[in-house]
Structure formats: structure tokens, C-alpha cells
Amino acid sequence: MQALEEEQKHLDETSAAYDLAFAALVGRKRSQGIDDFANEALEQMRRERIRVYTEASGPLYFGRIDQTDGDTLYVGRHAVWSPDNDLLSVNWRAPAAEPFYAATAHEPRGVKKRRRLDIEERKVVGFVDETLTQDDDDHLTDAIVEDITRKRVGEMRQIISTITPDQYELISREAEGALVIQGGPGTGKTAVGLHRAAWLLYTDPELTRQGVLVVGPNETFIRYIEQVLPALGEGGVEQRPIGSLIAQPHGEVDETRELASLKGSARIAVVMERLLWGRLSLEGGEVPFGRRKVVTVTPEDLREIVVSVRERTFSYEAGRERFRERLAGLIAGRLLDRDSLAGQEEAISAVRKTKEYQRMTTKAWPRESPEALVERLFKNRARLTEAAGDLLSDDEISLLLKASAATKRKDMTPTDVALLDEAHWLIDPSFRRFGHVVVDEAQNLTPMELRMTVRRARGHSLTILGDLSQRTADAGVSSWDAVLDEAGVSDHVVSELTISYRVPSDFLVLAGTLLPEGAPAPRGVRDAPFPALAIDTDDLGASAARVAARYADEVGSVGVVVPHVHMDEVRAALGDFVDATGGAPLGSGVNLIDLHVAKGLEFDAIVVVEPEAILHERPDGGVGGLYTALTRSTRALAIVHAQPLPEPLRHTTVLRTETDRNPA
Numbered sequence: 185m186q187a188l189e190e191e192q193k194h195l196d197e198t199s200a201a202y203d204l205a206f207a208a209l210v211g212r213k214r215s216q217g218i219d220d221f222a223n224e225a226l227e228q229m230r231r232e233r234i235r236v237y238t239e240a241s242g243p244l245y246f247g248r249i250d251q252t253d254g255d256t257l258y259v260g261r262h263a264v265w266s267p268d269n270d271l272l273s274v275n276w277r278a279p280a281a282e283p284f285y286a287a288t289a290h291e292p293r294g295v296k297k298r299r300r301l302d303i304e305e306r307k308v309v310g311f312v313d314e315t316l317t318q319d320d321d322d323h324l325t326d327a328i329v330e331d332i333t334r335k336r337v338g339e340m341r342q343i344i345s346t347i348t349p350d351q352y353e354l355i356s357r358e359a360e361g362a363l364v365i366q367g368g369p370g371t372g373k374t375a376v377g378l379h380r381a382a383w384l385l386y387t388d389p390e391l392t393r394q395g396v397l398v399v400g401p402n403e404t405f406i407r408y409i410e411q412v413l414p415a416l417g418e419g420g421v422e423q424r425p426i427g428s429l430i431a432q433p434h435g436e437v438d439e440t441r442e443l444a445s446l447k448g449s450a451r452i453a454v455v456m457e458r459l460l461w462g463r464l465s466l467e468g469g470e471v472p473f474g475r476r477k478v479v480t481v482t483p484e485d486l487r488e489i490v491v492s493v494r495e496r497t498f499s500y501e502a503g504r505e506r507f508r509e510r511l512a513g514l515i516a517g518r519l520l521d522r523d524s525l526a527g528q529e530e531a532i533s534a535v536r537k538t539k540e541y542q543r544m545t546t547k548a549w550p551r552e553s554p555e556a557l558v559e560r561l562f563k564n565r566a567r568l569t570e571a572a573g574d575l576l577s578d579d580e581i582s583l584l585l586k587a588s589a590a591t592k593r594k595d596m597t598p599t600d601v602a603l604l605d606e607a608h609w610l611i612d613p614s615f616r617r618f619g620h621v622v623v624d625e626a627q628n629l630t631p632m633e634l635r636m637t638v639r640r641a642r643g644h645s646l647t648i649l650g651d652l653s654q655r656t657a658d659a660g661v662s663s664w665d666a667v668l669d670e671a672g673v674s675d676h677v678v679s680e681l682t683i684s685y686r687v688p689s690d691f692l693v694l695a696g697t698l699l700p701e702g703a704p705a706p707r708g709v710r711d712a713p714f715p716a717l718a719i720d721t722d723d724l725g726a727s728a729a730r731v732a733a734r735y736a737d738e739v740g741s742v743g744v745v746v747p748h749v750h751m752d753e754v755r756a757a758l759g760d761f762v763d764a765t766g767g768a769p770l771g772s773g774v775n776l777i778d779l780h781v782a783k784g785l786e787f788d789a790i791v792v793v794e795p796e797a798i799l800h801e802r803p804d805g806g807v808g809g810l811y812t813a814l815t816r817s818t819r820a821l822a823i824v825h826a827q828p829l830p831e832p833l834r835h836t837t838v839l840r841t842e843t844d845r846n847p848a
């Protein structure tokens with residue numbers, strides 16, 4: 185009791201100090217620096233601090249550590265000082281807070297006791313202590329389980345008070361190079377990726393200027409996660425679905441799997457680069473000035489300029505500009521050797537006006553647009569064979585020739601978007617890059633899509649999150665090493681998260697029966713409060729609707745995952761529901777989703793319709809698609825099927841079977 189009162193006293197003191205600091209910040213007149221520039225910079229800092237103070241939501245702090253040296257430290261969202269300059273609470277990302285997350289009984293790091301506080305509004309409701317000098321119960325896992333089994337409302341939450349030591353280690357790793365986090369469903373990859381973004385922004389102020397990009401599989405997923413960073417006080421992060429990285433709308437136009445996988449292969453990047461640079465044609469020629477003066481430009485002159493320009497510029501268009509300047513300079517120089525009356529500038533301007541110079545530059549280094557480069561991939565067998573004969577088979581070249589480039593945006597497939605993005609990157613000098621890029625659900629990206637994310641990260645500073653076991657039928661990623669190599673990232677580290685907090689152990693056993701021997705799969709930390717059900721029915725829609733309504737009543741939010749062949753009948757049978765197949769924000773009741781949208785989401789209960797059809801669905805189904813569908817739930821799981829269950833699911837003891845067939 186006394187301890188609780190003491191905690192309340194500290195919270196009151198901290199809240200008062202926080203309010204005082206905030207009022208001072210908001211009320212302060214425009215800061216006065218030494219000049220306008222300094223004033224503006226100070227004002228910007230002030231606005232940024234106000235934003236962080238107002239936007240970071242939740243209790244001021246959530247934890248406390250008592251150290252063996254007698255010091256006590258509170259860990260929270262902000263650093264708060266008392267008017268006498270005592271540190272009342274530290275920011276969770278400050279180095280001083282590290283022991284709160286990293287200390288274990290095995291390695292206590294100077295921590296005697298860790299306390300997790302339960303604070304509502306500004307009242308301390310309770311706390312749980314953990315002593316690190318002896319073997320204590322696993323309070324952390326209990327706290328996570330308690331958090332995760334609270335009802336989900338269609339939005340992901342931040343986890344700063346319960347980050348585990350292994351998650352903390354990944355969140356706080358240096359941002360150099362690419363970090364791959366492999367982890368099964370519900371191990372916290374997405375949570376770790378987002379908290380890592382917040383972490384990096386705090387520890388490296390330069391990153392705020394350079395920007396951080398978070399890439400997810402689709403719009404629904406982005407909506408699901410987009411509140412997490414603002415809740416951590418980080419509002420300026422760009423969060424985008426992979427398909428709209430270059431703001432190109434596209435339709436889900438059908439294309440054959442062969443074509444999609446060819447267009448998604450990293451060999452295409454090499455072909456595009458060759459097609460682009462193959463446009464240079466270095467022939468030289470003569471540039472006459474008036475009647476008597478002629479300057480000769482040899483192919484060797486042009487080649488020298490090209491080599492030196494390409495050493496200094498990357499993009500085709502930036503190179504073209506520089507090439508034109510350098511060539512004008514070279515011709516002007518030769519002109520001036522003979523008649524030095526005019527100045528260099530004047531001579532260059534005269535050169536630029538000549539038809540021959542213009543003709544020569546246009547021929548040597550022609551203008552190219554990203555769209556035109558993409559079109560080249562689908563035209564002219566002779567040219568394609570010359571550029572790609574060693575990389576593509578004749579059949580593959582024929583496949584490209586038979587297809588045609590999507591010239592209109594509305595005709596673009598996801599594979600076209602990746603091609604166009606590659607072309608932009610090769611050609612466009614103003615390509616936007618970020619200080620760090622977080623890529624989620626990366627196991628389902630083609631190499632070309634992964635390249636889209638890699639090229640946006642300065643110095644390959646990337647966090648790549650994924651699970652090879654959740655690879656859907658047509659995904660390109662088979663091993664992290666191979667795929668990163670193809671995407672041009674030679675230097676990367678793969679780390680693993682192995683404990684699933686979302687998925688109960690019995691559901692993991694059930695889903696795990698589908699995986700091939702040796703595939704990565706996580707461990708659970710609890711059993712589900714409701715048994716996994718298999719409902720054998722002759723009316724998929726009616727049975728799915730019934731069990732979904734029951735779960736909505738008894739459990740909480742429900743996801744109904746349906747393969748496309750059964751979508752219409754299930755949609756027609758469901759009562760009150762959100763149709764999230766078209767990108768609508770998820771609701772707290774029943775949500776209808778397809779296999780494309782299911783990736784990365786989480787519900788209190790899940791209903792999986794006709795697994796056999798999911799195994800046959802393309803491109804988002806297959807074993808990985810079904811495994812993903814079966815691992816979306818924190819508490820309840822039902823499989824509704826009219827066809828027999830897929831073989832592996834028939835033999836597990838964790839599935840309770842029911843029949844919902846009309847006896848007639």
C-alpha cells in the first residue's frame with residue numbers, strides 16, 4: 185500500500201514538472217537567436233518539441249529500475265526534469281534506459297529490481313516487481329500475454345513497456361547496412377521494425393532530415409500499422425504500400441505466372457541497364473563554324489567524355505546533361521585555340537547553337553524516358569537478343585515479345601510498377617532516397633520489388649522483416665542470402681525471433697503441420713482459450729457467417745479469410761461486416777479479407793474458409809498463404825470446409841471437428 189502511495193507521489197511530481205515544461209514551451213515567445221536563420225532554426229526546434237509532447241500518447245512512464253548502487257530510474261516516453269534538475273524519468277530510447285529492457289536474471293547489468301507500472305490517466309493502478317538476483321517467474325511474458333489478449337480493434341499498438349531483451353537488441357542495433365529479421369508469425373517483427381524506426385530517429389538526428397520510409401504489402405496493412413509511430417511521437421515517417429512507391433496506380437490485371445516471374449526476376453534489371461546504355465552511339469563528326477572553321481570530334485573524344493561522366497554521375501539524365509556540357513566545352517576549347525578573341529563562355533554558347541553539335545549530342549547520348557525504356561523490354565527481337573542473349577532464353581525473349589508494355593497507368597500490374605521504378609532509378613536524377621528503409625512482409629516480394637526498396641535506402645541502411653515459411657505461392661524469395669544478393673545487397677546480417685506472442689501454441693502446432701521439414705517455425709507461450717475448430721459443411725457461406733457472428737459476440741474482432749473462388753458466396757452470407765478486400769479500414773467486428781490482404785494482420789478470432797482452395801489459389805495462396813491465414817488469431821480459430829481438409833491438417837489432435845451438413 186505504502187509502495188503504491190509512493191509511486192503515486194512520484195507520478196504526481198513528474199506530471200507537474202511535465203506540465204510546467206510543456207506550458208513554458210507553448211507559451212514562450214518566438215525564440216531570439218543571433219539572426220533570422222538562427223531564429224527560424226530555434227522556432228523549428230520548438231515546434232518539433234511541441235509536436236512530440238502532444239502526439240506521443242499514453243502514460244508518461246511505465247517502468248522503473250532499482251540499481252545495485254542505490255539509484256532508481258523511471259523509464260517513459262519523455263525525459264522529465266524537476267525544477268531542481270532532478271531526472272524524474274528518462275526517454276525509453278536513452279542509453280540510460282537500456283538495462284530496463286536488456287537486464288536478465290542471467291545478466292542483471294547492475295539492476296536489482298525491475299518494476300512494471302500500470303498507470304491509467306495519471307493514476308498508478310498497480311505494479312509488478314521482478315527481482316533479478318534470483319530465478320523469478322517470467323513476468324514479462326505474462327505482461328505481453330495480458331496485453332495481447334486484450335481485445336484488438338483493428339489497429340496495431342506500440343509495445344514500449346514490454347519489449348523483450350531479444351527484441352530490444354534488434355531495435356537498438358546500429359543502422360549500418362542491411363539487417364534481416366526472420367521470424368515466424370506473431371514474433372513481433374512488425375513491432376520491432378516500427379520501434380526500430382523510432383529508435384533510429386531518436387539516436388540519429390540527421391535521420392529526421394534524410395527521412396525514414398516504411399514499406400508494407402498493401403493499403404490495409406499500412407492502415408493497420410500507421411498509428412504506431414505517431415503514438416511514439418514520430419510523425420514524419422513515410423509509410424507506403426510496395427505497389428505505390430512511385431505513386432503509380434495499377435490494376436490487378438491478370439498475367440501468366442511465367443510472365444510475372446520473368447518480369448520479377450533480377451536478370452531483368454541487368455537487361456534494362458544494358459538496353460539503356462546501349463542507346464549511346466559514339467561516332468564523332470565535324471562541327472563547322474562559319475565558312476572556314478571546322479572542329480573535328482573523334483569517337484575517342486566522345487568515349488573519353490562518356491567514361492569520365494559516368495564515373496561521376498549515376499543517372500542517365502544527369503549524365504546526359506553533363507555530357508552535353510563537356511562536349512560543348514571540348515569543342516569550344518578547340519575553337520578558341522585557333523581564334524582566341526572570344527571568351528570561353530561566348531564560344532560555348534556559339535557551339536550550343538550549331539546544328540551539328542545538337543545533332544551529335546542527340547545521336548551520341550539520346551534523351552530517354554522511363555516509360556520508353558520499359559517499352560524496349562517488349563520490342564525488337566534482334567535488339568533484345570543482343571542485349572540479353574546470355575541472360576534470357578529464346579523462349580523467355582518470345583514471352584516478352586508476346587506481352588506488351590503497359591503504356592497506361594491503369595493497365596499496370598505490380599510487376600510493371602517494379603519495372604517502371606527500375607527505369608526511373610536508372611534515368612531520373614531526382615530519385616528520392618531515405619536515410620533508413622524498413623521493409624515488412626519481405627518474403628513475398630520479387631527480387632525486382634525488393635530492389636525498389638533497396639535503392640531507396642542510402643548506404644543500404646535497411647531493416648528487412650519477413651518469414652520464409654509465410655512465402656505465398658508465387659513469391660520470389662527463397663533464401664535471404666540469395667534474394668539480397670540479387671537485389672544488390674552483398675552485406676547483410678540475418679537475425680531470428682523465435683517466440684510467437686500472438687499465436688497460441690496449439691494453433692502453431694496446427695499450422696506447423698503444413699510446413700516442410702526444417703522450415704523455420706516459432707514457439708508459442710500459451711494455449712488458446714478456445715479450441716481450434718474444423719467445421720465440415722455443405723454451405724460454406726452460412727457456416728462461416730454463423731461462426732463469425734458467434735466469435736464477434738464471444739471473442740472480439742474476427743477476420744474471415746476467403747479464397748477468391750468462394751468470395752461471392754461468403755460475402756453474400758455474412759451479416760454485419762467490413763469488406764476489407766477492397767482496402768477499407770479494419771473494424772472491431774467481422775472483417776472479410778482475402779489472402780492478399782491477410783498478410784501481417786491480427787484478430788482476436790479467425791475463420792479460414794476452404795483450406796483446399798487456398799492451397800490452389802494464386803498468387804497469394806499455396807502452403808505459405810494457408811499457413812499465414814491460420815496464424816492471424818490471438819484466441820480463436822475455426823476452419824470451415826466443404827472439401828476434405830488438406831492431408832496434413834487431418835491428423836492433428838489439436839483440431840476439434842464438427843459437422844454442419846444438412847442430413848438430407
Ligand SMILES: Nc1ncnc2c1ncn2[C@@H]1O[C@H](COP(=O)(O)OP(=O)(O)OP(=O)(O)O)[C@@H](O)[C@H]1O
Nearest residue numbers: 343346347348369370371372373374375685686784
Ligand atoms: N514485446 C511485446 N510486447 C507486447 N506485445 C508484443 C510484443 N512483441 C510482439 N507483440 C505483439 O504481438 C503481436 C504480433 O506482433 P507482430 O505483428 O509484430 O508480429 P509479426 O512477427 O510481424 O507477425 P506476422 O509474421 O504475422 O506479420 C502484435 O499484437 C504485437 O503487438
